[in-house]
Amino acid sequence: MNTCQRYLKEIAKARHLEELQEAMNFVLSELSIESYAYLNVGVGTNSARSPFLIGNYKSDWTDYYIRNKLDLIDPVIEASIKSCVPFFWGVPEVVYASRPEQEVLFRQAASFGIRHGWTVPIHNCNGRIGTINICSSKEFDQFKEHIENLAMMLHVISIHFHASVCKCELADTKRSSIDLTTREKQCLEWAAKGKSRTDIAEIVGLSPRTVKFHIENAQKKFGVFSTRQAALQAVLSGMISI
Amino acid sequence: MNTCQRYLKEIAKARHLEELQEAMNFVLSELSIESYAYLNVGVGTNSARSPFLIGNYKSDWTDYYIRNKLDLIDPVIEASIKSCVPFFWGVPEVVYASRPEQEVLFRQAASFGIRHGWTVPIHNCNGRIGTINICSSKEFDQFKEHIENLAMMLHVISIHFHASVCKCELADTKRSSIDLTTREKQCLEWAAKGKSRTDIAEIVGLSPRTVKFHIENAQKKFGVFSTRQAALQAVLSGMISI
DNA sequence: GGATATCCTGTCCAGGTGGACAGGTGCGGC
DNA sequence: GCCGCACCTGTCCACCTGGACAGGATATCC
Structure with a gap:
């Protein structure tokens, strides 16, 4: 069994979101990923349903993000909804702030050390999407090189992680599958x-x-x-x- | 640039479905995959367009499959609609024929040498899903080992391939009668x-x-x-x- | 008998939608 | 210069929608 298979097994065996987070923390630390956040958001209207977040971003930032529903204006989330392949974002990249409130968002994130990153969008067509966001305090070029070397593995890990989140979620809500009368x-x-x-x-x-x-x-x-x-x-x- | 990145670049640079097929043929032959079929199907019952197929399966079988709309009963397609991670199918696996017409389908496929395989389902929420189906004339255990060693790379390649198909397809729709600005x-x-x-x-x-x-x-x-x-x-x- | 599921019906109301009436700009082709 | 096209903006109003209150009737299973 190779390294990646071991990681995937680690993720697959988690039964609750807590275990899943632990598994992901372990896997990503092994890969020298210092900072990640899994954000699961609905693509729907801006109603009461809150997105949920797993990861090791600073909680000051994530709390603020969730409380102010910043996912609704986050260009990274917008891009994730549209794309099905991973992308870089931040200063030298295409995915960047275009509207004033997005610029505020990026400035705020920067004050927490989040300046650029790499995001894997994961779609499974049930109105919610998962995003694995990885960022680093390193310089962009250095970060990009590190990610590109691991991109394949990180991409696959992200997909399996999202699949596990969905499984845990389903187990939690006891909704085995969607079945219309x-x-x-x-x-x-x-x-x-x-x-x-x-x-x-x-x-x-x-x-x-x-x-x-x-x-x-x-x-x-x-x-x-x-x-x-x-x-x-x-x-x-x-x-x-x- | 590592091997996988080279493959992805090969796939990304294709501008038409023909180029894409060539690129995929090349990449998969490099990985000693003897037989693959990319099947792009609509998920609705009477979808706007018929499914289309790219690959190197025997055309006798694929023609028959498309002509008889076998994708509508294929358990592999059913599983692909529900799953968002790759899976094995065929004799010793879970995904197998359960209804009589599905058993017929599997027997027919077997007569073309298709007995077991591995499928990557790819969702990107546009009413169609992509599946990369890989099969082999080898014994299942041997096949499984080969695939598992390559699973990560094949998974990522499949996703990028599907993304490229969508891009090419979108370019095609520009020529259709209805044209949105x-x-x-x-x-x-x-x-x-x-x-x-x-x-x-x-x-x-x-x-x-x-x-x-x-x-x-x-x-x-x-x-x-x-x-x-x-x-x-x-x-x-x-x-x-x- | 109670829990569970499916099904059925009502009111009130803020906010979203679509139709019909307006008006405007800038660009390329003939 | 005029025409068509893509694009942009406005008001007024009937109607539709979704959320938050309700109230029921069956039938199945344990």
């Missing part, structure tokens, strides 16, 4: 076809309130906050067709 | 992610009215009457990703 699918299907609540009510022979009820349930199951997203998720996961 | 795509993309008009306005730096304007134009192009439908169409036709 007949009514939920029926209502969502018409919603995806562009019908309004009242239309659907008439079509399927329910009250508009009940249609709302079923769509709301579907939204909860997908962890999203709009019919738009629920319809998308249902179509993308092959549960309904339009 | 940059702003339209930009606004729809955020809309598909569940953002509201005001959110999007802030993100892309426009007035809410202008965001509305662009989404309306996209709606007209698709011949639909809601953001919901426009977002779905755009995602399913691969113009945007969520």
Whole structure:
């Protein structure tokens, strides 16, 4: 068994988020990664659902980040939503602050020693994405070289880590898999076809309130906050067709 | 630059699907992978486009597979939709035929020498998923050992390959009848992610009215009457990703 | 009998959406 | 110079949506 396989095994055997964090701390320290943060965010609307964070960034910064919902404006998160391959960010790179509040964010991060980094975005199409963010106090060139040497391994480790997070999360919430009821699918299907609540009510022979009820349930199951997203998720996961 | 980086560069520089296939053929032959197939399928039941296939499987089999839409019943594809980490399939593994028509599929595949394999599922949330399927005529244990030694590199290569396919494909859609402008795509993309008009306005730096304007134009192009439908169409036709 | 799941229905209300009316700029082609 | 196109912005208003309150009826399983 090679080194990477050993690392992946370490990550796979974790049963709770705490164990997972320990495993990741161990693996990344072995790889001389001084500072990392796994951020799991919803791609949905800016509602109450909080993103969650695992890692060893300074808690002053991460607390502030989460409390102020900075993920909503973070250009790194924006880029992660769009990209499916890892990317560098910070001073000499493309992914950088473009709007005033993003510049504030970068300045604030810099005051905690976070000036540049490398991020692995991980998508699994359930309305949330995972990002492994690695940063360093080293000079950018030196950091980049270090990362590029490890990129392959770090990329794979990140994906498996995210998969483990999802597994632990699922185990926690006891939601084995997303399973829509007949009514939920029926209502969502018409919603995806562009019908309004009242239309659907008439079509399927329910009250508009009940249609709302079923769509709301579907939204909860997908962890999203709009019919738009629920319809998308249902179509993308092959549960309904339009 | 190490070997893997060289491979990734080879894949990244391809501009058309043909070049991409050549690059992949080269890379995988270097890694002593005798037989692979990249299958790109839509996840919806009646997806916008038929699946497409790149690789060096016997064309007798792949033609038959595509013609009979076997991806719709293939347990490997089912597993790929659900999993986001690579897995083995075939005789001694978990992913195997469970329904009668799936058993037929596996028997047919076996007659073409495909008995077991390893699949990397790649999700990037645009209504299609990519799978890199690698199989071998070797005995399973021997095959498994070979793959496990290369798993990390193959995994990363697969992800970058899929990203390149998407890039080439997007270039192709520019020639299709429906053609969204940059702003339209930009606004729809955020809309598909569940953002509201005001959110999007802030993100892309426009007035809410202008965001509305662009989404309306996209709606007209698709011949639909809601953001919901426009977002779905755009995602399913691969113009945007969520 | 109680827990659980699916299903059904109601009101109130802030905030989002889409249609219809306006207006404007800058660029390239004929 | 005019036309078409992409782009940008505004108001008004009916309607739709989602969240937060409610209230029910069945049926299954332990």
